[in-house]
Structure formats: C-alpha cells, structure tokens
Amino acid sequence: MLSFTLNGAAVTLDMPDDVALLHVLRGPLGLSGPRFGCGNEQCGACMVLVDGEPRCACTVPAAAVAGKVVVTVEGLGTPEAPHPLQAAFLAEQAGQCGYCLSGILVSAAALLARNPMPEESAIRAALEPHLCRCGSHNRILRAVAQAAREMA
Amino acid sequence: MHRLPGNLNTNRRLSQWLAIHPEGRVTITPGKVELGQGILTTLSQIAAEELEVDLARIEARPAATPDSPDEGVTSGSLSTQDSGGALRHACAAARAIFLGVIAQRVGVPPEAIRIEDGIFHGPAGPIGSYWSLADQALLDCEAPAEARPRAPGERRIVGRSVPRLDLPDKVFGAARYVHDLRLPGMLHARVVRPPARGARLVALRDGPLPDDARVVRDGSFLAVLAATEWQAEAAATRLAARAGWEAEDTLPEQALLIDWLREAAARGERSSVASRAEPAPPAAQTLRRSFHRPYLAHASIAPSCAVARWDGDAVEVFTHSQGPYNLRADLAKTLRCDPALITVRHREGAGCYGHNGADDVALDAVLAARAAPGTPVRLLWSRAEELGWAPFSPAMLADVEADLDAAGNLVGWRSHIVSNGHSSRPGRDPEPTLLSASMLAAPFPVKPSINPAMAAGGGAPRNGVPLYRIPVMGVETTRLLDMPIRTSALRGLGATLNVWSIESVMDEAAALAGADPLDYRLRHLDDPRAIAVLRRVADLAGWAGRVRREGFGMGIGFARYKNTGAWAAVIAEVEALDRILCRRLWIAGDVGEAVNPDGVLNQLEGGAIHGASVALLEEVRFDRRSVTSDHWEGYPILRFSEVPKVDLALIDRPEEAFLGAGEASMAPTIAAIAGGITEALGIRPRQLPFTPETLARA
Numbered sequence: 001m002l003s004f005t006l007n008g009a010a011v012t013l014d015m016p017d018d019v020a021l022l023h024v025l026r027g028p029l030g031l032s033g034p035r036f037g038c039g040n041e042q043c044g045a046c047m048v049l050v051d052g053e054p055r056c057a058c059t060v061p062a063a064a065v066a067g068k069v070v071v072t073v074e075g076l077g078t079p080e081a082p083h084p085l086q087a088a089f090l091a092e093q094a095g096q097c098g099y100c101l102s103g104i105l106v107s108a109a110a111l112l113a114r115n116p117m118p119e120e121s122a123i124r125a126a127l128e129p130h131l132c133r134c135g136s137h138n139r140i141l142r143a144v145a146q147a148a149r150e151m152a
Numbered sequence: 153m154h155r156l157p158g159n160l161n162t163n164r165r166l167s168q169w170l171a172i173h174p175e176g177r178v179t180i181t182p183g184k185v186e187l188g189q190g191i192l193t194t195l196s197q198i199a200a201e202e203l204e205v206d207l208a209r210i211e212a213r214p215a216a217t218p219d220s221p222d223e224g225v226t227s228g229s230l231s232t233q234d235s236g237g238a239l240r241h242a243c244a245a246a247r248a249i250f251l252g253v254i255a256q257r258v259g260v261p262p263e264a265i266r267i268e269d270g271i272f273h274g275p276a277g278p279i280g281s282y283w284s285l286a287d288q289a290l291l292d293c294e295a296p297a298e299a300r301p302r303a304p305g306e307r308r309i310v311g312r313s314v315p316r317l318d319l320p321d322k323v324f325g326a327a328r329y330v331h332d333l334r335l336p337g338m339l340h341a342r343v344v345r346p347p348a349r350g351a352r353l354v355a356l357r358d359g360p361l362p363d364d365a366r367v368v369r370d371g372s373f374l375a376v377l378a379a380t381e382w383q384a385e386a387a388a389t390r391l392a393a394r395a396g397w398e399a400e401d402t403l404p405e406q407a408l409l410i411d412w413l414r415e416a417a418a419r420g421e422r423s424s425v426a427s428r429a430e431p432a433p434p435a436a437q438t439l440r441r442s443f444h445r446p447y448l449a450h451a452s453i454a455p456s457c458a459v460a461r462w463d464g465d466a467v468e469v470f471t472h473s474q475g476p477y478n479l480r481a482d483l484a485k486t487l488r489c490d491p492a493l494i495t496v497r498h499r500e501g502a503g504c505y506g507h508n509g510a511d512d513v514a515l516d517a518v519l520a521a522r523a524a525p526g527t528p529v530r531l532l533w534s535r536a537e538e539l540g541w542a543p544f545s546p547a548m549l550a551d552v553e554a555d556l557d558a559a560g561n562l563v564g565w566r567s568h569i570v571s572n573g574h575s576s577r578p579g580r581d582p583e584p585t586l587l588s589a590s591m592l593a594a595p596f597p598v599k600p601s602i603n604p605a606m607a608a609g610g611g612a613p614r615n616g617v618p619l620y621r622i623p624v625m626g627v628e629t630t631r632l633l634d635m636p637i638r639t640s641a642l643r644g645l646g647a648t649l650n651v652w653s654i655e656s657v658m659d660e661a662a663a664l665a666g667a668d669p670l671d672y673r674l675r676h677l678d679d680p681r682a683i684a685v686l687r688r689v690a691d692l693a694g695w696a697g698r699v700r701r702e703g704f705g706m707g708i709g710f711a712r713y714k715n716t717g718a719w720a721a722v723i724a725e726v727e728a729l730d731r732i733l734c735r736r737l738w739i740a741g742d743v744g745e746a747v748n749p750d751g752v753l754n755q756l757e758g759g760a761i762h763g764a765s766v767a768l769l770e771e772v773r774f775d776r777r778s779v780t781s782d783h784w785e786g787y788p789i790l791r792f793s794e795v796p797k798v799d800l801a802l803i804d805r806p807e808e809a810f811l812g813a814g815e816a817s818m819a820p821t822i823a824a825i826a827g828g829i830t831e832a833l834g835i836r837p838r839q840l841p842f843t844p845e846t847l848a849r850a
Contacts, residue, residue: 016382019382020382023380023381023382026381027380027381027382030334031325032325032326032327032328032329032332033324033325033326034325035329035331035453035454036331036454036455036532037453037454037455037535038535038783038784039534039535040535040783040784042535042783042784042785043453043535043784045453045454072325073323073324073325074324074325077324078324079320079324082323082324086323086324089319089323090315090319090320090323093315093316093319093750093751093754095316095319095322095323096188096189096190096503096754096755096758097187097188097322097452097453097500097501097502097503097504098188098318098319098321098322098323098328099188099322099329099452099453099454099501099502099503100453101322101323102325105323123792124792124793124795125792125793127792128791128792128793130792131453131784131789131791132453132792133451133452133453133502133503133505133762133789134188134503134758135757135758135759135760135761135762135795136754136757136758137761137790137792137795138757138795138797138798139754139757140792141792
C-alpha cells in the first residue's frame, strides 16, 4: 500500500510501484490540475511539490512519494480562498490556454517559499523548466512579482 | 434574401444563437470555439451588451453538432467578425423583439422603455423582464434584416477589458480540458505509430499484453485499449516491439531542402497572385534576394486528445477540433456513414495555433472506441506523435526582385513564392484528410495540401503582395504537388515568410536610398491606419532618438494581416551574443473595434512571442523516413529566460469593424528581429531560424 499526504489530507492506495505519480494523481485520486505534457520532464505541465520541492510528476514513481507531502495546484487554494499567486494570476490575466499554469503556479509557490521577494531574474530561473506556448510569460512574471508583494 | 452580418447569414434563426431562461440566464451558442484565445469571453461581452444584461448572466455553450450554428472553422482571426458580428445583430434583434412585446403588453411606447440588467423599466417603474417573458418561441424566427446594435458611445461592456471567463478554472486546476473528461467506465487508448511515413504494418507477433489490454487494428492503424492510462502506455510499448513494418525513404534530404523545393517547384502548379502595371520611372538598380523557412510545428503544450463512444451505428466524439462540422464530415467519409450518425462536441484543449492534431486524434479515438461498443474511450497522443505526426506548416522559399529608381524609390516588384499548400483541413475535399484515414486497410489517399483563395487571405502567398506603393508588380506562387511531409495551416500561414521577405527588402532598399527604414516605409504608404501604427510603435520604442549600442540592434516590421485584417507594427531590439537573443519588443496594433482590449493585448503579445520563437529557434528536423524533432529537446521553443520584455499600444477604433487579433503581430515580429540582426551584425538573414548556423551563410 502506498500512503502519502496529498494537499493536506492523508491518502492510501494500492498501486504498482512503477506507476508514475502523475497517473496516480489524475487516475484513482481524481485530480485534474497536474497536466500531462510530454512524459519526459521537458515541459513542466505536470509539476507538483514533493516535500516542498518542484518535481515532474510524469516521471516520479508513485512509490517514491511514500510518506511524503505532495501539493498540487488544487492544494494551493480554491476559488473561495485563493492562494495569493492564484489571485495575482487572475488579476494580471496571466494566461491564454492555461494548460501550463498548474505547473507554473506550484513552481512559483516553491520559489516564494524560499525567496519571498525574488528579483525578476530569479522568477525567470524558477520558471525555466516550464514551457508556455501562448506567450503569456511576461504576464506570468508580473503576477508572481505581484503575489510576492501581496505576501510580504 | 437579405444579407445578414457574419455567420448569421448562413445560420439565420435567432434561436440558433441564443436562449433566454426564466431563472435569469442567457445562453449563447456560437459555432466558434475556445482555443485559448478568449473568444467565448469576447462573444459573451457582445451578447451582454446588446441584451443589456450583466456579463455574469451569459453562459457560452461549447459548440456541438447538430445544434450549434455551422460556423466552419475557428481560424483566420475571423471569429470576432463572423461570430461576434452575428451575435451582435442577433442579440440586438432579440432585445427589440422582447421590448416590442413588453411595450405592447403594458401600453408603453418602446422609446420610453429602458433596460437594466434584463429588467425593463417604463416611466413609472419596472414593467417586466426577459426572465418573466422568457419565451423561446419569440426567438424561433429568422433574424430581421434590420437590427439596431448599440452605438459606440452607448456601450458599457464591449470595449472594456473584462477578465477571461475561462481563466479561473485554469488557475485552480479544474477539469476544463477534453483531457480531463472522465466518463463512467471510460477506457484509455494509445496509438502505435509506424517508424516511418507511409510505412505499412506487415507483421504483428502474437503475445500477451499486460492487464487484459486489447489490440485494435485496421490495416496499418494500430492501437491499444486498457482500463488505465499506465496500462495503455505499457501495452503500447509492448505492442510496438511486436510490430513489423515495411518502410522506405520518402522524405527529402534535410540538408538539401532548398534544392528540393526548387526541384519540386518545377513540377508544381504555378499561378499569378497579383499583377499591376502602372506608369513608372525607369529602374536604376534591382535587388534580387531569396528567403527560406523550414517546416514549423504547432508545438502545443498538450498532446492532442479525444474521447469517443459508439452506440450501435452512432458515435459521439469530444474534441478540441477547430471545426466541429468539418470534423464530422471527414469522420463520416472515413467511416463511410451518414454524418447524422456522428455527434461532435467541442471541449477545450491546450492552445491551438492552427490545424494541429485535434482532428486526427478524434478519428483515432473513434477507431479505437469501435472495439468497445457502448464504452467511452479516451485516446491521448504522445508528445512524439504531437511533434512528429500532426500537420506541419510547410517549408517555403521566396525569390524577390525589387527595382529602385534613381531616387531610390521602389518602382517594381516581382516575387515567386514556393510552398506546399497551407491547408489540409477536414471537411473540404471529397476524401478525408485525417491522418489515420491513410493507414486503414481500405486507405484513403494523402492528397497535396491546398491554399485558401486569395479572397480569404490566401495560403502560401498570404501577405505576399506588398502594401507599399509600387507601380509595377507581379507576384506569383507555386503550390507543390509533392508532399513528403503533411502540411496545413499554422498561425499566419505564408505570412511568416512573406512579411519578413518584403520587410527585409524594404530595409535594404532604404539603406541603398540612404533613408531611415521607418521613413522609407512611410514614404511608400498611403493607408492612414498603416501610417498610424508605424508612427505609434516608433514613438513607443523611441526609434528616432535611439542610440546605437555595441552588440545590439533594432529593426522594424509592419503588415496588415491578410492585407484585409488588423494592422500591426513591431520594433525589436536584439542582442548578438554567441547566438541572437530578442531583448525587447514594442508593438502597435489596430484591430478596429476592440471588444476586450486586454484580450487583444494578450493576443498581440502572444503572437509576437510566438514569432520570436519561430525567428530564433524553430525548425522541424527529419531524416529520410520520419520527423526526428519529436521531443522538446529536438524542437525547442522560447523559454522564460529568453522571452523579451514587451510594450504594447492599441489604437482602439470603436466605430470601425472588428478585425481579429490572433495572427497580426507574429510575422512583423520576425521581420523586426531580422532588421535588428542586420543593425547589430551587418548581415541580412536569408533563412529561418536565425541561428548562428544560418546566419553564417547569410
């Protein structure tokens, strides 16, 4: 049996060891936030936090998160109680198709947790593993900076 | 029959476009679809404005056959014109109908009634509402010839920036995409693609598959069905190892692609695009230049996906296709069945920039689901399929000759644009154009792609006719009839090459004339809106007072998209290091009436960043058998560290027609970056992408 903490709640399920965490999150655990993009750690669409660190859920075996704390975009906030990053992304209208945003939001959350007032270059560096094809990058950079100011 | 605005002309009943519900809601049912561009927000604004109800009361339903109006394909930066124009007229007509009924019922003249958030107020107070009267029979009529949309000065919702209606779901990770559909009992499917284009499946060794996965085969179409995604992936991997293919070399040598384009052009279909012969001074000198771009990929962040379910002879498909009716038509041709047996329902996918794999994967899901009648089947492409098998934007070549008179003015222009066709969209040919249709046991041919008519903007020659004042002109194009790599529409179509080639020649002609590139363009332009965007972008970027910096350069690019759509002018600043980086972009756009100005800015910026990515990085790579750039390392796109800062100016013209925003800025950005490279390095790029390798050949 595999047990870990997902978005603040304990979960236990029976899964083969080699199944990717992304499949577990989107399959039996019913989440939609972590997105499949490439399956090869090259786009960041599936990014989640494992013990606070950004990890590509498409290649992390589910077994590797046993006993750990996993946070997805659903765990950051809700429409009723948004995370400052989610509020800032909405305020800046930072997105077009939005497929990349789940991963970008969790990477930004990890950045702000370790560096509450990042320079723009630090935001760019933290988001470097993430691809956005619609060209919303500048709005995303502004939104992360705005969230940092809100949280300060 | 009277002519009605936009696609109302071909879908004439008001009830096809909107419904009013007693609980205080309005649904609109456009046939255009959300591609990540924000169109459903725009269309909702238009409906709310004309009905005079709060935006929150409007719900835009995703398009579906057979009930949505057939608005063809969501493409060409035409949705605000075609669907917005229709909804503006339809909703204004609906307002007049309800107003007339209420006026008659209470005996108040219509002019004495005002509407506030759907409540009708007479001189003495409220006298009714859409909701109290909600009677769909009132809208079950043909749209009248006349409707009185609200005048620019009266508008309260249109022309204001409003938040995108779809964005909250996307920042909270909600199940919004077709990828997120979870239907009861749903199975997961994956395709096993051939190792080469045109390969035939000649052997399939028997053997067990994990977890009771099932094989689906029709000719060379091979797929697996399983209960979960990971079981489907594992089964596909195992099945691929058992498949034997017969393959041969069908692709040109990539290193000799330009030579191949010239050879194939000799066998192609040559036609005139534009010709003009007005009195002109004699030519004093002639510039002869050639420009080339490689095949380009859509490179959407999500692989294409669809969900299909068979019920007897009927099938229902959930898809992120741009054209639900067109897809339905090609599915019916492939299945050799009545289109009425097929229901196509749109659900959002990741960003769509043209004819990508969305339609292809819908057929794949239908084929896979046929093996599990009554069961929904979700088929997701792999990243390798998305980057390796979706249609590509074709490689192109343009030869330009420009004559200058003794004063350095342009007096003659001859060009020849060589390319495969830029459209193999479904729904337009007697035979289906869907990828796997050519792989079936009873296969359909893969025909060479076509070009949309010039009246619709053209394909390869899109924006190939300079807007500059040139008295003698001859523009020709050759559509290739050999198509080793399947091609179709991608943002801008031929404009990405043609605008750059025209603007590059303008820069070079300006230099020969001893003129500033901006001044030289202005002196060849009569169109006041073209002049306005160029002046505006020059002000924004401080063009006139700019100071040259070692290693940096600025360039300018301009186009009116399709020569009939939005105007955009772009200035780029590049830095030449070990490779070229685009540091800043300044953009001025004129899209006519901007319904959601922030949405327009978002589109203009996104298109420009897409253009910067194409300019600096993008090139489909292939060997003699297949596309090899089928992963992100092989097909890099612009990343956060490389994205330029962008400043934008929108010239809003509320009294003018809508023109569409999605494609206007991309090609001028490529041209501006090329100009910046010339200023920084003194060389003129001749080949995309502008990498150290191609610049070394310039």
